[in-house]
Amino acid sequence: MADRDLLPQNDFSRRIIHLDMDAFYASVEMRDRPELAGKAVVIARDPRKTGGHGVVATANYRARKYGVGSAMAAVQALKLIPARELVFVEPDFAKYRRVSGQVHDLMHELTDQIESVALDEAYLDVTRSKMPDKSPLQLASWLQERIFQDLRLTSSFGVSYNKFLAKMGSEYAKPFGRSYISPDRAQAFLDRQEIKNFPGIGKKTQERLQKEGVLTGGDLRAYGLDRLLKNFKKAGYYMALHAYGIDLSPVRASRQRKSLGKERTFEPVIYDQDRARAYLRDFSKTVAAELDQRQLLARVIILKLRDRNFKTITRRQMIQPSRDPDLFYQQAAELLDKEPEFLAEGIRLLGLSAGELEEAHYQEISLFADE
Structure with a gap:
């Protein structure tokens, strides 16, 4: 046999789009900073200012021609790219999340069957779309054009009958490309x-x-x-x-996130407890605000620590379902106090996450609201 x-x-009846933004973080920075035109842009902290530390988040296509890529040590970019062309840009993930949200708003004009893989990448099941008069290729082209017109960013897409081939197509087409892989081809x-x-x-x-x-x-x-x-x-x-081009995995729309968090890496490391607590308070407010926006509650607070020797631990504390930033901070600070050796060694990374998320089925009100 x-x-x-x-x-x-295979299920040939499905129509899947894989959308991938082109060098997303770098493209956003180049859009917002015209002086970067013609430069090899590397999204990373400048290793000349960090004692050689740092990792590349992404790079534009000019930098990639020199061999620079994601997850590479930032100091390596100094060796590969001529100094006259190289520009390091510190990542601004809050901005990238905002722009990603704008891209997703455009996706939702086509379908609500969207599986986000990252800020810059998603699958869309358009088998039954909100624009039934358009073919899958026309839908993907419409989306690509709207992203370019409205956001001044380029993207690539692949269209096929499953997720695997759609992704193969988008990678094959990059940058600013489009592909359609039909069952017979x-x-x-x-x-x-x-x-x-x-x-x-x-x-x-x-x-x-x-x-x-x-x-x-x-x-x-x-x-x-x-x-x-x-x-x-x-x-x-x-x-x-x-x-054989077989992939039966569905587009999993609106996947419930298991946790939300914020973390920061320190160069040089920090030894001061008050400074660490100040960051935890800020993280608590940020995480609580995002939970509030998503109408979610957390059952667990998670503290993440990494010292200057790269020893890493996570500590968890169960709580009653909440999105109270003061409660988050209190629990995280107590967990930090139980790990004094990390402050003694120097904290390289500090993070706070809210886990075991659930939907809030009630509206929080204040008993002491102003009349």
Whole structure:
């Protein structure tokens, strides 16, 4: 029996869009700061000001041509990019969240079946859209054009009958590109793709496959289901599915977040308890405000600590369902007091999260409101 006969059947009736903003953080900064035009923009703290510390959040395409990418040590960008072109921009995640919200508002004009993967990436199920007179490709093109016209930002999209192929398409099209992978063309498209382009196949797995002559999607199919299962277990099964363009996972709309939090990394580290408490109070207010906006309550407060030696711990405290910033601060401060060795060693990272979230089914009122 052929491998394909052992695998599940595709659902060709679905229409999925994968939207991916192009170099999102860097593009927002370039839009807001015209003087960055023509520069290699790296979103990270300048390592010349942090003693060589810091990690790249993202980089624009000019910087990427020099080999700079996300999660790279920021100091490496100094070695790769000529000084006359390089500009470090400290990330402003509050701004990026606001812009992401504007992008999502436009998405909701097409459908409410939206699965957000990150601030700059989402899947949309437009099988039954709010614009039934438009084809999936027309819907995605409309969205891309509106983002460019309204927000002055570029994006790329892929359209197909499942999430895996839609994402493959958007990655294939970047930047400011568009692709449509139809059922009759999917196999030919996958067969010629390098395995490094397959989402979910990491570098170590790529190296193992390449040693056995597996370089493309076509090679992956030829490698065979039995060998994939034997050598890669569960991951091998998913590789076989993807080699045939099979993905039955749904677009999970409005996924309930398990926690909301805020954290900060300190360079240099901090030793002062009052300073740490001040940050916890600020974090408490920020987290409580976001819970209030989302009409959520928290049952757990979580403190995260990392010292200068990169030892990291989390401590949890159960509370009655609440979004009271004073309560959050009180619990976090008490947890901090129980870990004096972290202040003694120096705190590199401090974070506060609210967990085990639930919807608030009542309206909070004050018994002492002004008449």
